[in-house]
Amino acid sequence: MRWAAAAGAPPNTMPLLVVPVTYIARATPRAAIVRLGVPDGEFSFAPGQAVSLGRHGLPAAKFYSIASAPGDLRRTGEIEFLVGTQEDGRFDAHLAALAPGALVDLKGPLGSFGLPAEPHPPRFVFVGGGTGIAPLRAMWRHLVAFNPDAGLEVLYSARTRAHFTYRDELEQLQTAGRITLMLTTTREPPPPWAPAEARSPEPEVRRPDPILSGRIGLGHLEGPVGRGPAVHLLCGPPAFVAHVERLLDDLGVAQESIRKEGW
Secondary structure (H helix, E strand, O other), rough: OOEEEOOOOOOOOOOEEEEEEEEEEEOOEEEEEEEEEEEOOOOOOOOOOOEEEEOOHHHHOOOEEEOHHHHHHHHHHHHHEEEEEEOOOOOOOHHHHOOOOEEEEEEEOOOOOOOOOOOOOOOEEEEEEEEHHHHHHHHHHHHHHHHHOOEEEEEEEEEHHHOOOOOHHHHHHHHHHEEEEEEEEOOOOOOOOOOOOOOOOOOOOOEEEEEEEEEOOOHHHHHHOOOOEEEEEEEEEEHHHHHHHHHHOOOOOOHHHEEEEEE
């Protein structure tokens, strides 16, 4: 995710690391997963923070939220980002021709979006739109590792099924009973209901599709809000974040229980 509003120190006063690209993979038609190798002990951050990234030696750079947790860095020596691309997979000019082995200027971290200070509340509701899922992933991975008793709910909105990132990870956490998950698409109609197994001796059974269609609305949020006190963490395009915040206000969620980041 590209981070647009820098909080804290300006980029030219932040520490600079020159680090290599270790991994690139197409994640969606409009985004790629990029991992950078970081020397042990030379970088630390809190889940939800961002950094400035640009090709080494080029003047242009943009801010991106970190999509991995601090524990991932300690374990793998890498930090992960969800970077927007053109429809043909090309990166913007500040990361032009990015490939494994290329050097990147990394400045940061910065930003105050993230988890509340200890002690943590009993529940967290993550609401993400598009690549806004990146910093939310850093937070839920941190909580899964270090706060196993926390209740976690993820509401994730994307253009189409092809635009969901980290869907496999989310569904594995859901299957393990670690999170409650809701996925919804905004630019495709719901598919036909799936028929039963071809060899089943029973009459055809029609099953509802696990992915919903349409914008996140009051009906999607009533369940999470009704399950009790929680911190609500919102990230995505500014209009998306403002829309969800209005819905939470309509449902009586206190402003101090909402943390948000728009890009």
